Amino acid sequence: MANLKFKVEALRTLTSPYRRGDKDESTFETIYYLLADMKELPADIPLDVNPREPKMTTNVAHNLLAAVVEPETDFYINNRGIVIAARSLTFNSSDSEVTIDIGNQEDENDKFLYGILDGGHTYTAIMQKRDEIPENIRKYVRIEVITNVQNITRLSDARNTSVQVSDIALFNLDDKFDGIKAALAGQSYTDRIAYKDNENKPIHISEFLRLMYAFDIDKYPDDNAAPVQSYSGKAQVFKRYKQVFETPFYQSLTLQLPTLVELYDIIERELPAKYKEYKKAQGVANPRFGSVRGIESLDKPARTEFLASPTKYSVSSGYIYPIFGAFRSLLRFDESAGTVSWLFNPVDIWNEVGTSLVQNTFETCTNPQLAGKDKQIWLSNYRIVENQSLRKLLARR
Numbered sequence: 001m002a003n004l005k006f007k008v009e010a011l012r013t014l015t016s017p018y019r020r021g022d023k024d025e026s027t028f029e030t031i032y033y034l035l036a037d038m039k040e041l042p043a044d045i046p047l048d049v050n051p052r053e054p055k056m057t058t059n060v061a062h063n064l065l066a067a068v069v070e071p072e073t074d075f076y077i078n079n080r081g082i083v084i085a086a087r088s089l090t091f092n093s094s095d096s097e098v099t100i101d102i103g104n105q106e107d108e109n110d111k112f113l114y115g116i117l118d119g120g121h122t123y124t125a126i127m128q129k130r131d132e133i134p135e136n137i138r139k140y141v142r143i144e145v146i147t148n149v150q151n152i153t154r155l156s157d158a159r160n161t162s163v164q165v166s167d168i169a170l171f172n173l174d175d176k177f178d179g180i181k182a183a184l185a186g187q188s189y190t191d192r193i194a195y196k197d198n199e200n201k202p203i204h205i206s207e208f209l210r211l212m213y214a215f216d217i218d219k220y221p222d223d224n225a226a227p228v229q230s231y232s233g234k235a236q237v238f239k240r241y242k243q244v245f246e247t248p249f250y251q252s253l254t255l256q257l258p259t260l261v262e263l264y265d266i267i268e269r270e271l272p273a274k275y276k277e278y279k280k281a282q283g284v285a286n287p288r289f290g291s292v293r294g295i296e297s298l299d300k301p302a303r304t305e306f307l308a309s310p311t312k313y314s315v316s317s318g319y320i321y322p323i324f325g326a327f328r329s330l331l332r333f334d335e336s337a338g339t340v341s342w343l344f345n346p347v348d349i350w351n352e353v354g355t356s357l358v359q360n361t362f363e364t365c366t367n368p369q370l371a372g373k374d375k376q377i378w379l380s381n382y383r384i385v386e387n388q389s390l391r392k393l394l395a396r397r
Contacts (some may be wrong), residue, residue: 002101004099007037007098008098011081011091013032013346028148029147029150032146033142033144034145036141036143037140037233039138039286041126041127045084045123046105047115048113048357050116054123056125061124064072064125073139075139076139076142082118083118084144085149086147102114113233126141168195169195175340183258184257188308208236209237211261212253212260213241217333218333223329226371226375226382230321252340255340267320268333271319274354274357295314295315298313300376302314316372319324319361322372322374323354323358323361327349328382352388365377
């Protein structure tokens with residue numbers, strides 16, 4: 001585990017108002033507000049969870065660099081500060097030192113969950129210039145530490161929306177989404193996809209990048225690791241796409257987007273029935289799917305995310321993604337031909353083992369924000385699909 005230790009000038013704690021009386025208090029966030037001397041900050045706080053790397057050549061960055069060393073002492077008032085997502089924080093009042101647990105940074109899941117979520121430019125400017133601060137002046141920076149973040153994607157989007165969307169919009173301006181546009185041409189949802197900033201359309205292009213990331217068998221070829229970031233790290237998904245969208249594998253995977261959309265929609269639409277099926281098999285006469293955390297029973301029929309199929313329930317994607325991602329075990333890539341193919345039709349496999357996948361997911365965790373980033377759920381679901389495909393292959397002999 002990696003720990004950050006440094007002295008602070010002040011600390012205030014804000015606990016979640018929702019935790020009182022709840023049996024599982026570990027599922028709620030705590031916010032710590034710190035005021036720290038710039039020279040006390042550790043020099044190795046990771047930035048991987050941030051939507052993009054700091055670019056210190058812009059006018060804004062130059063102003064930040066200058067603000068660090070200027071003699072005025074109002075930096076902590078004028079600057080928004082630094083936001084850190086962490087596993088936990090402890091405070092030693094005897095020496096005014098905090099210890100912040102940012103998980104195991106060698107583990108990809110922790111790497112993209114903990115670290116500086118916002119304020120990367122501020123932190124970089126401080127690291128580059130703090131040694132030039134006049135000796136007779138102490139400069140402070142505000143730090144917000146949020147522990148036990150249940151949905152890092154929503155938090156990242158909320159704190160970095162303008163930056164992240166602009167990056168994607170610029171990518172679109174360079175015509176780098178043309179492959180996706182071609183693959184989705186003629187689909188019922190084609191005209192509902194937003195590629196630009198502030199475009200009033202219901203499906204953002206990033207949702208399709210997440211679908212592909214969940215089937216990235218180049219990065220996640222087996223059950224040793226899982227593409228958890230397709231649920232929990234939208235910014236990392238875009239980073240990955242920028243790096244590999246021109247590779248033969250990703251170009252071929254892009255052509256499979258209509259199939260991935262169909263599979264996601266079927267899981268979203270049929271998951272309630274599969275849940276009730278496994279509950280009834282256990283002897284529950286009237287399973288109440290709508291009372292499960294993260295499930296909303298709708299008074300009026302709604303529509304699924306991509307295909308706008310009628311549905312009576314709103315199902316959190318935290319339950320859907322660990323099931324959806326299991327089907328990457330059916331995907332194959334022929335390097336010589338540069339083509340992606342399916343060992344079996346994923347919809348057929350869903351019909352065969354969907355109830356087992358739903359049971360495994362809900363019996364392991366009934367908190368969607370935890371389920372969506374639970375590596376063990378992803379891997380065990382993967383093995384359920386893989387085992388079914390092996391049984392079918394043996395039956396062919």
